Amino acid sequence: MELHVLIVDDSPAMRNFIRRVLDLSGLEVGRCLEASNGEEALRVLEDNWVDAVLTDINMPEMDGEELLRQMSAHTVLRSIPVLVVSTDRTEARIQKMLTLGAKGYVTKPFAPETLRDELVHSLGGVDGNE
Amino acid sequence: MSKIRVLIVDDSAIVRKLLAEALSGHDDLEVVGTAPDPFVARDKILALKPDVLTLDIEMPRMDGLTFLKKLMHYQPMPVVVISSLGQAGCQTTLDALRLGAVEVLAKPGGPYSVGELRMDLAAKVRAAAAARLRRAPQPAPAKPEPPPPAPAHNSSAVIAIGASTGGTEAIQEVLTRLPGNCPGIVITQHIPPVFSLHFANRLNELCPMEVKEARDGDMLSAGRVLIAPGNFHMILRKSANGGFRVTVQDGPRVCYQRPSVDVMFSSVAESAGARAIGVILTGMGSDGARGMLKMKEAGARTIAQDEESCVVFGMPKEAIRMGAADQVTPLNRVPAAILSQLGKIAR
Amino acid sequence: METNEIQQALATAVEEVLETMCFLGVDGSGEGSAPPQAGDARESPGEGDEEILTSELRFEGHTSGIFRVSLPLSLAHAAGAGFLGLDEPAATDAQAAEVVCELANMFCGSVLGRLEHSTIFRLSHPELVPAEPGARLAPLDNIRWFDTGEGILTVSLSLQPEYAL
Numbered sequence: 045m046e047l048h049v050l051i052v053d054d055s056p057a058m059r060n061f062i063r064r065v066l067d068l069s070g071l072e073v074g075r076c077l078e079a080s081n082g083e084e085a086l087r088v089l090e091d092n093w094v095d096a097v098l099t100d101i102n103m104p105e106m107d108g109e110e111l112l113r114q115m116s117a118h119t120v121l122r123s124i125p126v127l128v129v130s131t132d133r134t135e136a137r138i139q140k141m142l143t144l145g146a147k148g149y150v151t152k153p154f155a156p157e158t159l160r161d162e163l164v165h166s167l168g169g170v171d172g173n174e
Numbered sequence: 175m176s177k178i179r180v181l182i183v184d185d186s187a188i189v190r191k192l193l194a195e196a197l198s199g200h201d202d203l204e205v206v207g208t209a210p211d212p213f214v215a216r217d218k219i220l221a222l223k224p225d226v227l228t229l230d231i232e233m234p235r236m237d238g239l240t241f242l243k244k245l246m247h248y249q250p251m252p253v254v255v256i257s258s259l260g261q262a263g264c265q266t267t268l269d270a271l272r273l274g275a276v277e278v279l280a281k282p283g284g285p286y287s288v289g290e291l292r293m294d295l296a297a298k299v300r301a302a303a304a305a306r307l308r309r310a311p312q313p314a315p316a317k318p319e320p321p322p323p324a325p326a327h328n329s330s331a332v333i334a335i336g337a338s339t340g341g342t343e344a345i346q347e348v349l350t351r352l353p354g355n356c357p358g359i360v361i362t363q364h365i366p367p368v369f370s371l372h373f374a375n376r377l378n379e380l381c382p383m384e385v386k387e388a389r390d391g392d393m394l395s396a397g398r399v400l401i402a403p404g405n406f407h408m409i410l411r412k413s414a415n416g417g418f419r420v421t422v423q424d425g426p427r428v429c430y431q432r433p434s435v436d437v438m439f440s441s442v443a444e445s446a447g448a449r450a451i452g453v454i455l456t457g458m459g460s461d462g463a464r465g466m467l468k469m470k471e472a473g474a475r476t477i478a479q480d481e482e483s484c485v486v487f488g489m490p491k492e493a494i495r496m497g498a499a500d501q502v503t504p505l506n507r508v509p510a511a512i513l514s515q516l517g518k519i520a521r
Numbered sequence: 522m523e524t525n526e527i528q529q530a531l532a533t534a535v536e537e538v539l540e541t542m543c544f545l546g547v548d549g550s551g552e553g554s555a556p557p558q559a560g561d562a563r564e565s566p567g568e569g570d571e572e573i574l575t576s577e578l579r580f581e582g583h584t585s586g587i588f589r590v591s592l593p594l595s596l597a598h599a600a601g602a603g604f605l606g607l608d609e610p611a612a613t614d615a616q617a618a619e620v621v622c623e624l625a626n627m628f629c630g631s632v633l634g635r636l637e638h639s640t641i642f643r644l645s646h647p648e649l650v651p652a653e654p655g656a657r658l659a660p661l662d663n664i665r666w667f668d669t670g671e672g673i674l675t676v677s678l679s680l681q682p683e684y685a686l
Contacts, residue, residue: 046217054646055626057604057619061542064606074217093216093248102626102644120247123240131630135638151634152627153541 046074047167050092052085052099052111053078053129058152062098062129062159069160082106086114089121096167098159101130101141109144116145125166129159177204178303181224183215184208184256185233192282193228193256196291203299212241219249226302228254228295229275231266239269246274252302254295256281257369264372271342276305276485280366297430301339301458304486331357331519332394332410332418332446333512334469336435338364338457340485342373344505345455346380349399351509354382357516358394358418360402360410362438364431364457367404374401390422402433409441418445429461435489439465448473451515453508454499456484460492467498475515477501477508524663526636528552531665531676534631538624539669543603550667554675571595574618575650576625580633582642586680588629589650589661590621596672597621622647628676 049066053059059078066073077092079085083106085097097115101108108128115121125147130137133151141149147166150159180197182205184190190208197203206222209215211233219227227245231238242253253275257263267278277298282291333356337345341363349359365373371387377399378385386392388400388408395417402408406422413419428434435454439462442450452469454462456479470476478490478499483506493499503511532550539545549556575591592600594617601612601620612620625647633642661677 047213048216055619055623057601057616057623060605091248093220093244095213095216102646104646120243123243131627131634131644132642133631133634134641137641140641152630153538155541 046072047096048075048077048092048094049073049163050077050079050085050088050094050097052080052082052097052103052108054080054100054103056080058100065156065159066163069156069163071160071163082108082111082114085111086121089115089124094124096163097124097126098129098163099126101128101132101137109141112141112144112146125168127163127166129154177202178226178299179204179206179222179224180226180228180299181206181215181218181222182208182228183210183212183233184228184230185210186230189230189256189282192291193295196282196288196295197299199292200296203296212238215241216244219245219251224251226252226254226299228256228279228299229270230281231255231257231270232263237266239266239273242270242273242275246307250274250307252276252305252307254279254298254302259366259368261372264369265376267369268342268372268376274307276302276339278366278369280368293430297458301486301488304458304488305339306485330417330449331516332442332450333357333359333453333516334410334439334442334450335359335361335453335455336363336439336457336462336465336489337361337455338431338435338459338461338486338489340456341365344479344485346377347505348453348455348508348512349377349381349383349385352381352383352512355397356383357396359383359399360388360394360408360420360438360442361399362402362408362433362435362462364433364435364461365404367406370401370404374399377401388420388422390420392420392422394418394420402438405432407433407437409437410445411441412445429459431459431461435462436465440468443468443472443474446472446474449519450474451512451519452476453478453512454490454493455479455505455508456486457489458486459488462489463492463496463498466493467496470498470500475500475518477503477511477515479508480504527632527663527678528665530632530635531628531663531678534635535628535665535667535674535676538627538631539600539667539674542627543600543620543624545600545603545669545671548668548670550665552665554664555666555673556668573652574621575652576618576622576647577650578625578629578647579645580629580642582633583637583640584680586678587661588625588632588676588678590625590628590674590676592621592674593672596669596674599669599671600624618649622649629678632678 051059081103099108127148128141128146129150131152138149148162150162194205207218254277255270255275257267258281374387383397385399409421452466481487483504536547572594574597577589597617598612601617604620661679664677667674
């Protein structure tokens, strides 16, 4: 099985970094889609069947918090696990994002294994190695 | 004619094998793949582009309903739900039908004979392949619209409704828009046993009238809806006091079906004659057309669902072709058509 | 917030980001804008007249202020190559600049998270400060230098309400 993911971050460098971490993670990553803010992410999600969304919080146009809100209110998108990847490590922020429906939270900087483990965890323990 | 390409999604290797074997001997069907879970299923759906999916609705790792929602959003295709007969399985199956699945099959094993499975599964896959799809799942109705204030109805009249593929949703739409004091209604929907009970119970919660799975000898009265139990025919008879009661009985399949709409309609033609209204809704095949013709010949008023609003335009098409339908109408106008015809039945 | 506390947070955050995201080790670090042995106390880090990249962002929350990171172009290229997984010369100036901004974002978020656990900060988008010859940036408080072996990087953090978003 292949994992199809959407990476949402306004920094192309960070999207690139995350994609590289996933490539090297040992997970079988299929399509790796990208969006630079929440609005773009919702457009991508409308047409593409992904298994997980990795999103930054602080982004122009629509931030990660609003993206989570909109996904949670959507009959289909609500069931796609969201992993927040943010520089913000304040407890208040983490709690807020988890309350809004995020399945996991990784703070930047992160070790590659941390991102991998949190992603697997947010997918309900599925790691693609049957 | 090209073959109907089927993908089997089931977490049990044994069930996958059983289903694949059951589909193997049919010239018009081809199993293009199997998947043990929704993740693999998604990859194979995108890669193999099957025409029909059989979906085990109770799987570990990702629940079938969630998968179904995504499927109907991203890659809508006809789905035959394979479900156990447990309480949870039946509820989930009804939810799946609401989300856009079009057929239901009880999980093989136990009482199922291999021969029955071969016939039923193939028929359901064919029906599903013929289904027209809704792109987005229908939002579950929070609360059905309150039915219109009920005029005094002719309580000695009978309404008979027959349906198959797509029928559970169509029946719900009709019943929730009829008033609670409507004349007695008998319904034959092609649905496996046990599911019929849960279907009746759910309708009972949603509708203003009493809805129950029929038992042999049940009286039919105004405000009551009787649904034929899976695997049994339901027959309407005059009771001694001038009212109606139903007989629920075994018997050979008619038009490959048990319960059969033809059997029910024919009995309504005999017992209620001109005091009946016959309604034939969405479904594969031709069951009900002959029975509806008998009803019409006995003086009943008959309504067929139109092609545009049908999931599968089979049974109504056959009824129309045979000249059995007085009126052809879209689903959302069926309740009004029933009420209008009721007013014309002499007291 | 204590100066010591801020210096400690800067030290930990910057080292962690450089190591985990850019695969750059830190050989030494200390308060101020340059290591003492570098001779004269220059405002900007780096050697000679090499171009310096500076990125700034503002933050707002329980406390507000401004965060700045400066580093020589060669170090930005090294960090960029590490971050992007490229062979060193392949990192363009534009990529290096982008990475510097991302570093500023991560440094700042990481520092604030260490200083304040219970409030939410809003961070502005990090922006590159144009390097105009002779122009001097207003000095900030809480400056700290880091020697990466590839060049000296400095960060500074000023807690000043007037810098709020």
